[in-house]
Amino acid sequence: MDTKFFLGIVLAIVVVFAGAAVYSGLTKNQTAVAAPAAGDRDVLYQVSTIDALMQGVFDGIRPVKEIRRQGDFGIGTFDALDGEMIVLDGVVYQAKADGRIYPADDRMTTPFATVTFFDQDRTEVTEQPMNLSEFSSAMERRLPTGNMIYAVRMHGTFPSVKVRAIPAQHKPFPTLAEASKNQSVYTYTNSTGTVVGFFTPVFFRGVNVAGYHLHFISDDKKTGGHILDITIPAHTTVVYDITPGFAMALPTSGDFTGVDLSKDLTGDLAQIEK
Amino acid sequence: MDTKFFLGIVLAIVVVFAGAAVYSGLTKNQTAVAAPAAGDRDVLYQVSTIDALMQGVFDGIRPVKEIRRQGDFGIGTFDALDGEMIVLDGVVYQAKADGRIYPADDRMTTPFATVTFFDQDRTEVTEQPMNLSEFSSAMERRLPTGNMIYAVRMHGTFPSVKVRAIPAQHKPFPTLAEASKNQSVYTYTNSTGTVVGFFTPVFFRGVNVAGYHLHFISDDKKTGGHILDITIPAHTTVVYDITPGFAMALPTSGDFTGVDLSKDLTGDLAQIEK
Known part of the structure; x- marks a missing residue:
């Protein structure tokens, strides 16, 4: 590998906080408006935290x-946990529990999402078929560091893709673990599509899913969801976008301010994600 | 407390990644330049992570x-851990291990820092004298949520302020715990100055110092450092800036990519910080 020089990156993030009733005490009255600036491509932008979703x-x-x-x-979910979000080539899709994919309307909202502008920085090619945990281990040995955020994209015809989507929940909301008990699970064979997701470092535990968090969408945009497991064939090209910038918007309204986010929920999360 | 409406905030963050040799594999060649946009005041901007510094x-x-x-x-440190950084009213100060404060040059660099634009959102007034842990407990009961980032500022004449600064380290760098064994500790009585720092939620563990992380600088800009303990008199006004945005730039060069950031260092950190 070459050692090159980091010539300079300018990142600009414009985060628009939409109007919302605010938890008492968390009040702001700001109306400053800024135009989006260029060059904001190497930032993982995140809404809320994974433990809040948990x-x-x-x-x-x-x-x-x-x-x-x-x-x-990128990936995420929707208001009331209504399905899995897949953002691919600028289009936002909703994989619902009925097993179908719907285009997401701009006015729909999300309680948790992570997105970036995807630029290819690095590619790896799988040498043999592997499942999700084998893929994770194999890439751990190949990536230059596990202390970095990577956006991960791969396209192929996958012998087996097991995905889930969770139906919309009703208030009072259960935990993610409770909600996932009613999840729909679909296993597709020889499905051609794209894996969309991220690798985040272990030190993001609580904030994001440490390790790989991947969603799937078929080329015909008919099937997809949160990947529980996948068989990745040999000779699949895995594209990585190295993302050293991280931007997060914490909710200032709703349940976020009241929940207990002090516990380490890594173990609970691992059970739900697989 | 009133429940008000969050009228709308636009945040823009411009993160300039300066030229630096990049760990092989972590390469970028981007030269996009963006002008800083207005309205970027409610973001905690952070360089690297506390566990990397550890x-x-x-x-x-x-x-x-x-x-x-x-x-x-804001607060932070300098290249080679040479003293404590205090950023107050836009001026960057360096509290060195010799017990003195120096103005920091724009060309100096930092391995870890957290800054924001300070805007008063909320004030609390202490009812009785308290030390740092009593202050932390008292404010835990008063703040609307512990799941938020707050910038914290207070000015007063403090009966006792115990601060530390660590001398510049040499390569190969020791851990922060090792380096802190040679720290200089100064205790000032009836010192008039400003406490500058942040409260970050427990779920930031590994990323930032969960709880309060405070530095001090005297009004005459002669003494200061990382606060190990402080006596806060009654009737001190504590000003909070609610900061729902978080932006972090991970190092793409140097030691960051190689260190083990998988362990929970919360306990080690607590020993060093007090």
């Missing part, structure tokens, strides 16, 4: 329109 | 000039 903070706080403004690639 | 990642990666661009208020 605790049932499912109220959508940011519109899909803003998500598209922060990235053209 | 592990001895002391190479300065961002210039003071950039720190000033991201905020007028």
Whole structure:
């Protein structure tokens, strides 16, 4: 590998906090408006935290329109945990529990999402078929560091893709673990499509899913969801976008301010994600 | 407390990644330049992570000039762990192990810093004298949520302020725990000055110092450092800036990519910080 020089990156992030009733004490009256600046491509933009989602903070706080403004690639969920979000080539899709994919409207909202602008920095090619955990281990040995955020994209015909989507929840919201008991699971064979997701470092535990968090969408945009497992064939090209910038918007309204985010929920999360 | 409405905030963050040799594989060639946009005041901007600093990642990666661009208020350290950084009213100070304060040059660099633009959102007034842990407990009961980032500022004549500063380290860098064994500790009585720092939520563990992380600088700009303990008199006004946005720049060069950031260092950190 060559050692090159980092010539300079300028990142600009414009985060629009939409109008929302605010938890008492968390009040702001700001109306400053800024135009999006160029060069904001190497930032993982995140709405809320994974542990808040784990605790049932499912109220959508940011519109899909803003998500598209922060990235053209990514994953998340929707208001009331209504399905899995896939953002691919600038289009936002909703994989619902009925097993279908719907285009997401700009006015829909999300309680948790992570997006970036995808730029290819690095590619790896799988040498043999592997499942999700084998893929994770194999890439751990190949990536230059596990202390970095990477956006991950791969396209192929996958012998087996097991995905889930969770139906919309109702208030009072359950925890993610409770909600996932009613999840729909679909296993597709020889499905051609794209894996969309991120690798985040272990030190992001609580904030994001440490390790890989991947969603799937078929080329015909008919099937997809949160990947529980996948068979990745040999000779699949895995594209990585190295993303050293991180931007997060914490909710200032709704359940977020009241839930207990002090516990380490890594173990609970691992059970739900697989 | 009133429940008000969040009228709308637009945040823009411009993160300038200065030229630096990049760990092989972590390469970028981007030259996009963006002008800082208005309205970027409610973002905590952070360079690197506290656990990286704990592990001895002391190479300065961002210039003071950039720190000033991201905020007028905050704390951090300098290249090689040479003293404590205090950013107050847009001026960057260096509290060195010799017990003196120096103005920081724009070309100096930092391996870890957190800054924001300080705007008063909320004030609390202490009812009785308290030390640092009593202050932390008292404010825990008063703040609307512990799941939020707050910038914290208070001015007064403090009966006792115990501060530390660590002398510049040499390569190969030790851990922060090792380096802190040679720290200089100064205790000032009836010192008039400003406490500058942040409260970050427990779920930031590994990323930032969960709870309060406070530095001190005297009004005459002669003494200060990282606060190990402080006696806060009754009737002190504590000003909070609610900061729902978080932006972090991970190092793409130097030791960061190689250190083990998988462990929970919360306990080690608590020993060093007090």
